[in-house]
Amino acid sequence: MNVKNTLRKAACLAAHLAALTMAVQAQAATDTASLAYWGERQFGQSWSNNFTPSLMATQSQTYAPWLTQIGLTNTIESAANWGKGQLLVTVDTGIVANNAVFASGQVANSLSSCAATTFKCSNGYTDDNGHGTAVAAVAAANGTLPFAVNYGGYRTAAGSVISVAPNANIAVEKVLNAAGSGYDTDVANGITKAANAGASVINLSLTYMNGAAIVSAINYAASKGAFIVWAGGNSSAALGANANTTGLTDAAIAHLIFAGSVSANNTLSSFSNTPGSGALVNAAGTKSSYASRWLMAPGENILAPDVASGARAFAAWSGTSLSTPIISGSLMLLESAWPILKTNGTAANLLLNTASDLGGRGVDNNYGNGLVNLGTAFQPYGTLNITEANGKSVAMPSLTGAMITGGALGSLSSVQSKLANYTALDGYQRNYSVNLAGLILTRPTAATVNPLPTNNNTGPNKMSLADGGEIAYQISSGSGASTFGPNALGDAPAAQRSGYIMLTDRNETTVAFGYGDTMPSQYAYTKALFGSDAAALAAGTLSTDLATLAQGGTQLAFGTRLGADTRIALSYSGTAVPQETFMADAAPSWMTPNASSFGVGLAHRLTDNLQLGVSWRSLDEKNGLMGTTYDTSSLLNLGSGNHSSEVGISALITLDRHHTLYLEASQADTQSASGANNSVFAGMSALRSQAWGVHLASTDLFDAHDRLTASVQQPLRVTEGAVDMAVTRIDPVTGVPSTGLQSVSLVPTGRELDYKMSYDTPLSPMQKISLQAGYVQDSLNVAGNNAASVGMNWSVAF
Numbered sequence: 001m002n003v004k005n006t007l008r009k010a011a012c013l014a015a016h017l018a019a020l021t022m023a024v025q026a027q028a029a030t031d032t033a034s035l036a037y038w039g040e041r042q043f044g045q046s047w048s049n050n051f052t053p054s055l056m057a058t059q060s061q062t063y064a065p066w067l068t069q070i071g072l073t074n075t076i077e078s079a080a081n082w083g084k085g086q087l088l089v090t091v092d093t094g095i096v097a098n099n100a101v102f103a104s105g106q107v108a109n110s111l112s113s114c115a116a117t118t119f120k121c122s123n124g125y126t127d128d129n130g131h132g133t134a135v136a137a138v139a140a141a142n143g144t145l146p147f148a149v150n151y152g153g154y155r156t157a158a159g160s161v162i163s164v165a166p167n168a169n170i171a172v173e174k175v176l177n178a179a180g181s182g183y184d185t186d187v188a189n190g191i192t193k194a195a196n197a198g199a200s201v202i203n204l205s206l207t208y209m210n211g212a213a214i215v216s217a218i219n220y221a222a223s224k225g226a227f228i229v230w231a232g233g234n235s236s237a238a239l240g241a242n243a244n245t246t247g248l249t250d251a252a253i254a255h256l257i258f259a260g261s262v263s264a265n266n267t268l269s270s271f272s273n274t275p276g277s278g279a280l281v282n283a284a285g286t287k288s289s290y291a292s293r294w295l296m297a298p299g300e301n302i303l304a305p306d307v308a309s310g311a312r313a314f315a316a317w318s319g320t321s322l323s324t325p326i327i328s329g330s331l332m333l334l335e336s337a338w339p340i341l342k343t344n345g346t347a348a349n350l351l352l353n354t355a356s357d358l359g360g361r362g363v364d365n366n367y368g369n370g371l372v373n374l375g376t377a378f379q380p381y382g383t384l385n386i387t388e389a390n391g392k393s394v395a396m397p398s399l400t401g402a403m404i405t406g407g408a409l410g411s412l413s414s415v416q417s418k419l420a421n422y423t424a425l426d427g428y429q430r431n432y433s434v435n436l437a438g439l440i441l442t443r444p445t446a447a448t449v450n451p452l453p454t455n456n457n458t459g460p461n462k463m464s465l466a467d468g469g470e471i472a473y474q475i476s477s478g479s480g481a482s483t484f485g486p487n488a489l490g491d492a493p494a495a496q497r498s499g500y501i502m503l504t505d506r507n508e509t510t511v512a513f514g515y516g517d518t519m520p521s522q523y524a525y526t527k528a529l530f531g532s533d534a535a536a537l538a539a540g541t542l543s544t545d546l547a548t549l550a551q552g553g554t555q556l557a558f559g560t561r562l563g564a565d566t567r568i569a570l571s572y573s574g575t576a577v578p579q580e581t582f583m584a585d586a587a588p589s590w591m592t593p594n595a596s597s598f599g600v601g602l603a604h605r606l607t608d609n610l611q612l613g614v615s616w617r618s619l620d621e622k623n624g625l626m627g628t629t630y631d632t633s634s635l636l637n638l639g640s641g642n643h644s645s646e647v648g649i650s651a652l653i654t655l656d657r658h659h660t661l662y663l664e665a666s667q668a669d670t671q672s673a674s675g676a677n678n679s680v681f682a683g684m685s686a687l688r689s690q691a692w693g694v695h696l697a698s699t700d701l702f703d704a705h706d707r708l709t710a711s712v713q714q715p716l717r718v719t720e721g722a723v724d725m726a727v728t729r730i731d732p733v734t735g736v737p738s739t740g741l742q743s744v745s746l747v748p749t750g751r752e753l754d755y756k757m758s759y760d761t762p763l764s765p766m767q768k769i770s771l772q773a774g775y776v777q778d779s780l781n782v783a784g785n786n787a788a789s790v791g792m793n794w795s796v797a798f
Contacts, residue, residue, distance in 0.1 A: 064145065064162045065154040065264070066298035070326060071375030072164065079378060080333035083165025088140050088328060089194035089226075090203045091115070091187060092132030094125045094174035096307050099133055101162075102170070103142035111171035111197040115190035118183045121174050127307060128178040134304035134317050135205045139325035139332075140168040145303065152301025152316055153264030162303055164329025165336070171197050176206065184209045191217035195224040200335050200342065203328040204230045205321035208258070210245035215252075222252040227335075227348050229328045231320040232260045232294065238276025238365075239290050246281045253280050253288050257331075257348050258368070259324040261299025266358060266371055269300055272320055274366045293348075294368025295355055297330075299323035327351070330372050337378070338430040340735030346428050351377055382427030384434065386635065387739040389682035389726040394635060396424055396434065402634030403440045404591060407549055407627015408668075408689045408716040410748025410781030415725065416440055418744055423728035425737055431730045439636055442780065469505040472512075500555070502527065510569075512557040516576070528559020528569035529603045529613050530652045545666050545691065546619040546646045548715065549627045550597035552576040565605040573597050593629045594622040601648075613650040615666075618643065626670060626689060626718060637679035638723065644670040644687075658699045665692040668716060680726045682741050687721035690714075706761035713754050717781050721746045750778030750785065769794050 061074050087108070094114075097107035114121030127133045141163035148158040156162075173190035176182040187209065194202045195217075202221055208230050221228055232239055239258060248256075261269035268274070275291035282288075302322040306315035334347045341347035354377040355370035363369055385393040405411045419436040426432060500514030502524050512524035525547070553576045559569035574596040601615035623629055625638045632640045648666030655661055670687035693713030701708055724741040731738070758772040770793040779785045 061144070062157050062160045064156050064160045064303065066302055066326070067161065067164060069264070069266070069298050070330065070372040071377075073375070076333065076374050076378050077161075077166075080165075080337040082167035083140065083329065083332045083336050084167040086165060086168040086200040086332035086336050087111070087171060087198055088136065088165070088168050088201055088203060088325075088332060089171045089173060089197055089199035090132055090136050090139075090205070090325075091173045091175050091190035091194055092127075092135055092203070092205060093129035093176045093178075093180060094121070094123075094127035094132045095136050095170065095172045096127050096133045096305075096311075099137070099305050099307065100312065101137045101141035101143055101305055106140070106142055106170055107136075108169050108171045108197075113173060113193060115173040115175050115193045116177070116182060116186045117189055118186055119177050125172050125174045127172075127174075129176065129180050130306055130308040131176070131180055131205070131321065132172060132174070133307050134315070135203060135321060135325050136170050136172070137163060137304045138302055138317075138322055139163060139203060139329040140165050140170050141304075142166045149303065154301060156303060164326055165332040168200075168329070168332050168336075171199070173197075184211050184213055188213035188217040191221050191228070195221035195226050198224075199226040201227045201229060201328045201331045203325050204228065205319075205324045206231060207233060208239060210240060210243070212247065215245065215247045218256065219247075219249045219252045222249065222255040222345070225342055225345065227255045227257070227328075227331050227342075229257045229259055229324050229331065231324045232258045232275070233273035234261075234271040234319050234321075235273055236271055237273055238278065239273050239294075240276075240278050242276045242278045244279050244281050244287070248280050248282055250282050251345060253282060253293065254345055255348055256280070256293055257327055257352065258290060258294045259299075259320050259327050260294060260296045260368060261318075261320045261323045262296045262358070262371060263300045264298065266296075268296075268359075268366060269318070269320075271318070272299065272323075275368050276365055289363070291363050291365050291368045293352065294363075295327055295352060296358060296367050296369075296371045297323035297326040299326075302326075327372060330374055330377070333374065334377060338428070338735055339731075339733060340429045340431075340737070343734045343736060344429065350381065350428050354379075354381065380424075380426040380430070380432055384424040384426055384432060386422065386424050386434075386436070386680070387726060387728050387737075388635065388678060389680055389724070389739075389741065390678070391739065392678075393425075394678070399436065399439060399635055403628065403630040403636040405440055405442050405628045406780060408687075408718045408748075408781070409626050409628045409746055410717070410750060411442055412440060412628065412746065413749045413782070414745045414747075415723070418725060418727065418742075423730070423737070425728070429735075429737060431728070431735075431737060436635075442782070469503065472500075472502040472504075474500050500524075502557070507561065508567075509560040510558065512555070514555045516552060524555065524557035525559075525569055525571040525599060525601070528557050528571070529567060529601050529615075530611055530650075545599075545615070545648055545664075546617045546644060546668055546716070547571070547573050547597045547599060549593070549619055549621070549624075550574050550595040562602075567603045569599075569601045569603070571597075571599045591629060593624050593627075595624060596620050603650075603652075609654040611652040613648075613652070615646075615648040615650070617646045617648065617666075619646070619668075620644075625684075626668075626687065626716070633678060635678065635680055638681055638684060639679075642670060644668050644689075646689075658701070660697045662695040662697075663693070664695075664713075666690070666716075670721070682724040682726060684723045684746075685721050685743075687718050687746065689716045689718045691716040703761055706759070708757070708759050710757045711754070712756075715752055715754065715781075717748060717751060718746050748781035748783075750781045750783035752779055752781045753777040763794075767794070767796050 063072050095107060112125045114125050144159045145156060145162050149156045173193050175186040175190040191202060218228060261272040263269055275294040279287040279289045299320050299322045300318045301316040303314055304317050306313040330351060331347050335342045352369045354373055356373045357370040359367040384396040387393055416437040421433050422436045423431050424434045502512035504510045510528040550573045553574040555573045557571040559567055562568050575593045597617060597619045599615055599617035601613055603611055603613040605611045621642045622640055623632050625642045630636055646666050646668035650664040653661040668689040672684055672686045691714055695711040698708045722743045722745050725744045726739050727742040728737050728739045754776050756774045760770045762768050772791040775788045777786055779787050
């Protein structure tokens with residue numbers, strides 16, 4: 001049995017329009033805002049050519065007040081590309097496709113048709129009523145209003161956008177005749193044809209019917225992925241007189257929304273139906289109340305074309321027929337921004353769950369879920385999650401700083417670039433760009449070169465022994481003063497205790513041990529390998545080898561002769577042991593590197609003026625990689641137990657009695673490693689790092705016992721290597737996220753070069769002055785991170 005469907009009076013009654021027309025004619029010469037019908041007759045001009053299509057994608061816009069009422073902004077429109085790529089199909093009275101509010105080609109002629117089966121469409125799908133054109137315009141008119149209007153609680157500025165999704169395409173299925181009536185079989189056929197046309201959203205601004213034909217059509221449309229928005233009705237009554245709708249699939253229920261109307265001040269329109277107590281019932285008998293699928297949208301005095309009154313006429317339309325396309329347009333914006341919402345069939349649920357509550361708290365039988373709120377709908381829903389390389393998710397709020405860069409890797413600029421635009425997913429699997437680069441910190445203590453401290457010693461203190469040997473020492477209790485003796489360290493805090501003692505006998509066997517960073521371990525190693533001249537140069541510079549990444553803890557060195565011209569040296573150094581603390585603001589233990597280095601070297605004197613050395617050194621890092629430190633349980637984890645080995649060559653050249661040149665170069669290789677289970681890094685290729693230095697020492701230049709040292713060096717810098725990083729990509733058509741691995745270079749953007757010059761000269765037997773200048777290019781291997789320093793030290797002995 002066919003059930004007749006007619007457009008309800010509140011959508012736009014003929015009598016209502018007639019009264020508004022008379023109101024306009026009576027007030028056309030005044031500035032009174034109570035205008036409801038506009039056309040060239042009333043304004044005495046033609047503005048059809050001024051209706052501006054296709055502006056939305058190019059500039060910021062002003063939006064009609066009923067659109068800002070639902071939270072629509074230019075930011076949201078831009079994020080959704082103004083609905084581009086979506087297809088709205090109105091099942092209505094047809095459309096006037098060449099109306100000025102639509103862009104050329106926006107209405108898809110090939111997808112539009114007369115779907116009526118109970119009457120013939122003499123004009124095809126062309127609208128011979130006006131209702132369908134107005135409805136389509138509210139959802140997707142492509143242009144701006146050419147005049148200002150103040151009416152019905154809304155003040156609309158000239159140039160305002162009057163539709164929700166202006167870049168969406170439109171198709172129509174004509175199922176209502178010129179009088180606005182048709183039958184349920186017509187409507188059901190229209191829904192089916194709309195689904196076959198590929199509709200993103202099917203808009204039904206007509207009376208809801210729940211017969212078998214309609215239910216079957218809704219089920220079919222939902223199976224094709226189309227969302228359905230149906231007007232709640234204009235009878236000031238409960239939807240369907242509280243009668244249930246049976247036979248719907250779960251998918252159909254999830255794709256269906258009913259529309260109620262509110263005024264400009266968000267109160268229930270006097271004509272609007274309410275959800276009442278009826279329900280949608282699936283095949284298993286499970287009920288979903290109408291209220292749970294009900295949304296409110298503005299539906300009073302909405303500006304839209306009135307083709308019945310003229311090709312360029314507008315009217316103020318009222319009814320749930322106008323609320324419906326506002327919701328339809330909102331769905332299209334969401335689907336355009338996140339195709340996953342269509343793929344998963346969740347766009348309607350999202351819009352319902354992000355509505356602004358009206359009436360009673362929560363879902364109620366008058367306002368349903370409340371007012372459409374696009375501002376909330378476009379924000380992440382629930383917790384954002386990051387996908388790790390193992391496919392597991394980790395919540396954004398749980399992420400904190402977990403890596404400190406430094407050493408040969410620089411600032412990890414390529415990794416930071418990826419993290420700065422990383423993909424996180426919300427509760428609806430929508431992708432958001434998040435900035436995780438802040439989780440990587442640059443080690444602050446090495447970023448600049450400080451002036452020479454006034455109490456700084458340029459080398460260890462020395463005492464000559466009676467048998468021709470020597471003791472070099474430098475011990476600090478934390479106060480900055482050097483002391484010597486069994487109580488030198490006293491009760492100083494462990495973190496401040498540091499000291500160094502080196503014994504060289506008359507046979508030039510050297511033994512050294514110490515703790516802390518009073519003197520770099522390379523001093524003793526170079527002394528053990530070459531002798532005092534090279535050792536002094538090493539002490540005055542920043543050495544370039546792997547041992548620089550394992551400083552601050554225990555230091556051991558041993559060297560001895562293997563023959564008249566050959567020496568062997570061994571060394572060990574480690575980082576400081578983290579001290580237990582109970583302070584609330586204490587830095588976490590992972591910030592302290594945990595590394596150790598072992599080295600062995602041979603030196604051979606080729607001539608009186610030339611010694612060559614070959615060294616091998618290893619580095620083991622428990623919570624770091626080439627000087628970068630991290631929490632091994634964090635998202636940014638390059639693995640634990642990383643092992644590196646290095647081969648170096650060096651040369652000590654005595655140019656003459658006053659000039660000594662020390663050259664060094666090394667290459668380190670780090671084994672490839674797999675990432676941690678809880679990291680965004682899945683694995684790392686083998687790394688290669690290189691370093692070199694040139695150091696010159698000159699004495700007795702301008703005065704007896706003065707000394708000039710100059711050096712230029714490149715500390716260890718990674719030259720080859722990459723890490724496999726988890727990267728989430730979004731399918732542009734389906735929106736489905738997939739996480740794969742992408743190789744990201746670990747080669748720093750900069751190349752650190754350290755330039756240093758110092759000059760020491762005695763002023764008297766009891767006084768000495770030291771001058772120092774330095775410049776660091778691309779400090780920490782970060783391009784553009786430059787620093788310069790100048791220092792002076794005047795010391796007096798008593």
